[in-house]
Amino acid sequence: MSRIGKKPISLPAGVEIKLDGQNVTVKGPRGVLNQSFPPGISIVQEEGQVLVQRASDAKQDRAYHGLSRALLANMVTGVSSGFEKKLEMVGVGYRASMQGKKLVLSIGFSHPVEIDPPEGIEFEVPAVTKITVKGIDKQLVGNTAAVIRKIREPEPYKGKGIKYENEVIRRKAGKAGGR
Template sequence: MSRVGHLPVEIPEKIEVTVEDNVVTIKGPKGELSQEINEHLDISLEDNTITINRSTNSRDDKCVHGLSRSLVINMIEGVINGFEKKLELNGVGYRVQKQGSNLELKVGYSHPVVIEPAEGIELNVEGNDKIIVSGIDKQKVGETAANIRAVRPPEPYNGKGIKYIDEHISRKEGKTG
């Protein structure tokens, strides 16, 4: 039983929500997002609240019930405030530059790595070692940040690489001998 899925979602004043054929579209001050919800779930819009109910108690329907509610809440949060992830480069000579809307990473390879943002994603640079990925779609922001981190993941011996600002790297000792 999904405890999260049964809770109603409050719609703030600035938000416009439409539901058509299990596609939820949310418009807000920062943009517009739409998400297709499982056809076994019933979405009802009443008096500034969205409720999601499931028609059957099958295992698959129970699995997507809470997920669907979380997706709707994330869409509302995204069109109001947006999401952002911050990354940091650690290493001698590691730096990042912004070229138009793209990022150019110099992280120890023989060539610079160019990252192009997905649609709706904005990449910003603070100094020459911090990257801010921002947008209204939580999934795209997280995926873009993960792709940037995957260019040079942090290694445990020296701590060099690209990491999230709040990420802790467990350090290992080198060989003794």
Template sequence: MSRIGKKPVNLPKGVTVTIDEENKAVVKGPKGELQFTFNKDMKFEILEDEVVITRPSESKKDRTMHGTTRAILNNLVTGVNEGFEKRLEIIGVGYRAQLRGKQLTLQLGKSHPEEVVIPEGLEVEVPKNTQIIIKGTDKQLVGEFAANIRSLRSPEPYKGKGIRYVGERVRRKEGKTAK
């Protein structure tokens, strides 16, 4: 039995889950509403304050989908209740970020500034010109947008310049040595 899949998904107060016959889940909470269509084989049982997921058989496909389905549903519930957040920091001389409406302008040592449009459903804050905070209810969207911003100038191993997640450790290399 899947260790993750057999755990029930707890529903906090104010969060409702409805699942129709095509396994399309609609999760509503104080921060918004999220939808996801799950594998048709999985069975959902909605109780008062939790959702229990069962699988039809012990095949490898069903076992893998069991844990994945539970994790996705748990992320939907967490997203509409608390939300998700990713923090990025910019390191480098002259590297900075600026927020202009629904656009994030990044100066990353290139000849031109990078203009990034903020997708719907996400909220971006720039408390300092070297910090970016991305917030949203959809965990995948928050993570993907943060990864896209990081990929514009990944941290390099010699001086550590670039965009990195807060708390990320960049393995540094030693430069050339003169003889």
């Protein structure tokens, strides 16, 4: 039995789960998320808890058991408290700003880079060199943060670029002096 899959998911106050066959809708104070689960997985709701069970010990069902439980737990967390990823910009003259809902980055290109937020994502710029990506869908938040980071990935010599807040950039030694 999957150690993750057999853990029950507790429902916080204000979160409702609607089961419709293999489709699950989770509704909470921050929004609504929908997910379709594979046929070998069943979801059961009992007194403030949700259990994810598998139909058999087939390899495919075992593989989906922990995954389905993790996806459902992320949906519950997303609609109750949400997710966020923090990015930092390192480099002289690198800065971020907001134009309405758009994120505008000045990162050493000849033009500012403008990023429109996807549906369900919002950007915040708490400081000139810090960006926060917020949303209720964990996968979308992480993907959007990765897209922003990819615009100017940190380089190993000076560490300039856009990096995650706690990311450690492995540095390389530069050229040795010419004597």
